Amino acid sequence: MNQDTVLVRGEIDAAADTIQPCLTNTFTRRPAALLFAQILHRNGESEAAAQLTRGANAMPRPFDWPDPFLREVQSLRLDRQRLEDQVNGLLVAQRLPEAEVALDRLIAVFPDSPEGLLLLGRLRIQQRQCIDAESALRRHLKIQPNSLNGTIQLGLALLCQERWQDAAVVLRGALALKPDFAQAHFNLGYALSRTGDSAAAILSFREALRCSPGNANAHTALAEELLKNGDPTSASAHVQRALELNPNDSRARVLRERLSGKR
Numbered sequence: 001m002n003q004d005t006v007l008v009r010g011e012i013d014a015a016a017d018t019i020q021p022c023l024t025n026t027f028t029r030r031p032a033a034l035l036f037a038q039i040l041h042r043n044g045e046s047e048a049a050a051q052l053t054r055g056a057n058a059m060p061r062p063f064d065w066p067d068p069f070l071r072e073v074q075s076l077r078l079d080r081q082r083l084e085d086q087v088n089g090l091l092v093a094q095r096l097p098e099a100e101v102a103l104d105r106l107i108a109v110f111p112d113s114p115e116g117l118l119l120l121g122r123l124r125i126q127q128r129q130c131i132d133a134e135s136a137l138r139r140h141l142k143i144q145p146n147s148l149n150g151t152i153q154l155g156l157a158l159l160c161q162e163r164w165q166d167a168a169v170v171l172r173g174a175l176a177l178k179p180d181f182a183q184a185h186f187n188l189g190y191a192l193s194r195t196g197d198s199a200a201a202i203l204s205f206r207e208a209l210r211c212s213p214g215n216a217n218a219h220t221a222l223a224e225e226l227l228k229n230g231d232p233t234s235a236s237a238h239v240q241r242a243l244e245l246n247p248n249d250s251r252a253r254v255l256r257e258r259l260s261g262k263r
């Protein structure tokens with residue numbers, strides 16, 4: 001039974017006794033003082049009631065009463081973010097066994113976390129478990145259909161399986177989300193080249209370079225396609241640029257030798 005119920009029933013003395021602990025609690029002091037002022041007023045102590053009301057109104061409004069369930073949820077949310085950041089860092093460092101352990105902990109608590117599924121897909125791609133990667137990434141995209149990162153990673157999982165046409169479809173979807181994504185243009189060019197559509201691959205590699213002119217790999221890939229299409233002059237220019245950007249590019253060196261033999 002709370003103090004409001006006791007007061008409504010007219011049990012003034014009981015109400016006064018019940019409310020006393022609340023007058024010293026940080027979270028309840030202000031509303032308790034206002035309620036106690038009502039008790040004093042009903043008890044005929046109008047001046048004391050007025051003074052207590054003025055004092056209560058001058059008090060700052062209290063914080064909400066601590067909610068242990070909300071605190072637990074917030075704690076789990078922080079744990080999830082911490083685990084996600086940990087897994088991501090391990091993936092970037094290519095510490096795959098440790099990433100697997102951390103990811104197992106994350107997924108055990110948050111099995112349908114879209115970020116967890118994305119991280120799982122990335123891990124499986126790095127482990128060359130590409131079918132499992134595709135499965136995780138499709139689950140991720142079912143939750144977040146417009147996830148650019150998820151779409152790109154799904155494209156990589158399909159490239160890993162040498163499903164060139166399927167990968168091209170997915171990568172075009174990524175470019176619909178972000179038309180200036182250089183890596184998506186490059187990966188699309190790679191997929192199209194493998195399907196034998198060299199003309200379309202050339203367009204994609206040119207788009208990759210338009211978005212990121214300093215991409216040595218794109219210069220090399222474009223040079224290869226141009227050479228296939230009988231344009232050694234343009235190919236040579238891109239090989240030269242690739243080697244300026246990355247003198248250790250072995251593919252560009254091989255192309256340079258091939259082009260030298262054509263002169």
